[in-house]
Amino acid sequence: MHSAFERLYETYHQDLFQFLFYLVKNREHAEDLSQEVYVRVLKNYSSFEGKSSEKTWLFSIAKHVAIDFFRKQSTRKKRILSIFDSQEVDVKDENPLPEEVLLQNEDIQLMYRCLDRCKVEQKMVLLLRFLQSMSISETAASLGWTESKVKTTQHRAMKTLRMEMEAAKEKEGDTA
Numbered sequence: 001m002h003s004a005f006e007r008l009y010e011t012y013h014q015d016l017f018q019f020l021f022y023l024v025k026n027r028e029h030a031e032d033l034s035q036e037v038y039v040r041v042l043k044n045y046s047s048f049e050g051k052s053s054e055k056t057w058l059f060s061i062a063k064h065v066a067i068d069f070f071r072k073q074s075t076r077k078k079r080i081l082s083i084f085d086s087q088e089v090d091v092k093d094e095n096p097l098p099e100e101v102l103l104q105n106e107d108i109q110l111m112y113r114c115l116d117r118c119k120v121e122q123k124m125v126l127l128l129r130f131l132q133s134m135s136i137s138e139t140a141a142s143l144g145w146t147e148s149k150v151k152t153t154q155h156r157a158m159k160t161l162r163m164e165m166e167a168a169k170e171k172e173g174d175t176a
Helices: 002-024 027-047 054-083 106-115 120-131 136-143 147-175
Strands: none
Touching (some): 002 027, 002 120, 027 054, 054 136, 106 147, 120 136
């Protein structure tokens, strides 16, 4: 098991961290979530049946860890709002991407900013398909979806992303 874990870590750690980082937009959270993925891998490696690739299995675990994180964040946000007499307080993280993610190309920077406006499911599909270069079947296996759901979600995500980018460009054009 030890050598299998080291191989998994060496082979996929950078991709796994990158996937989680783009989802949560925070280095410390991404590091914590990566560790949580590896804890689950260590606990469950003996039950890995090999019906999918190890990469697919690993990213499936990462998906569940990220969903758990978002649920906890949502619950925490609701608790904080209730402290303020249930007043509607818009709690948003307006921080730009960390400097290690900044890209030279303005269109790519715009795309990453607009990616945050997609639903979490859409964002996961786009990250797995295009950042991690997974096939539709690998993405479906990682997310526990059918291939048709991946295709539909990808199509809707691309449409949303395109519309958000066009709107942002128009807005930038108005301010220039």
